[in-house]
Amino acid sequence: MASPSASHLVAQGSGVTIQVNGKPLDVQSTPDTPLLYVLRNELGLHGPRFGCGLGQCGACTVHMGDQAVRSCRIPVGTVAGPITTLEGLSSGGQLHPMQQAFINEQAAQCGYCTNGMIMQSIVLVAQTPSPTEDQIRQGLANNLCRCGSHLAVIRAVQSVSA
Numbered sequence: 001m002a003s004p005s006a007s008h009l010v011a012q013g014s015g016v017t018i019q020v021n022g023k024p025l026d027v028q029s030t031p032d033t034p035l036l037y038v039l040r041n042e043l044g045l046h047g048p049r050f051g052c053g054l055g056q057c058g059a060c061t062v063h064m065g066d067q068a069v070r071s072c073r074i075p076v077g078t079v080a081g082p083i084t085t086l087e088g089l090s091s092g093g094q095l096h097p098m099q100q101a102f103i104n105e106q107a108a109q110c111g112y113c114t115n116g117m118i119m120q121s122i123v124l125v126a127q128t129p130s131p132t133e134d135q136i137r138q139g140l141a142n143n144l145c146r147c148g149s150h151l152a153v154i155r156a157v158q159s160v161s162a
Contacts (some may be wrong), residue, residue, distance in 0.1 A: 123140065
C-alpha cells in the first residue's frame, strides 16, 4: 500500500473527499465526524464494526496507507492517506489471502472481531513476514475477541505467512 499523504484529502465545504478502497469519494459529514461513522453510515461499508468507540477493541480497524488504524478515533477531516476497508481487500473477484485463510481455518465464531483481526493480521504479516506464534499473539493482543477463536486466528495468520 502507498504511504499516507495529505494529497488524499481535500476540504469541500462542510464535507471532505477521501480515498476509500481505491476511489475518491465526497462525503457530506463534518470534518470532526469519526471515520467509522462515515464508512458505515454514509458510504454503506459494514466491514468495520462499532465496538467500544474508544479505539480499544479493534472491531473498527481499517488501513490508512500501510497502517492499521482504529476508525472510531479518527476524525474524517484528519484522514492522511488512502483508506482500505475489509470490502476493499478483494481483487478481481478473489478474496485477499488473509480473508481466505480465516475462512479455511474457520477463524470466526460470532464474527464481530473478524474485521479487526483480518485487518491487523495483514499489517502484521507485511511487517513481519514469518511471525512466530508469540509475535502473532502480541500483534493481535489489542484486538478483543470474546468467543475464543484465537487458536484458529493464529492458524490462519500462520497459513498466510508460511
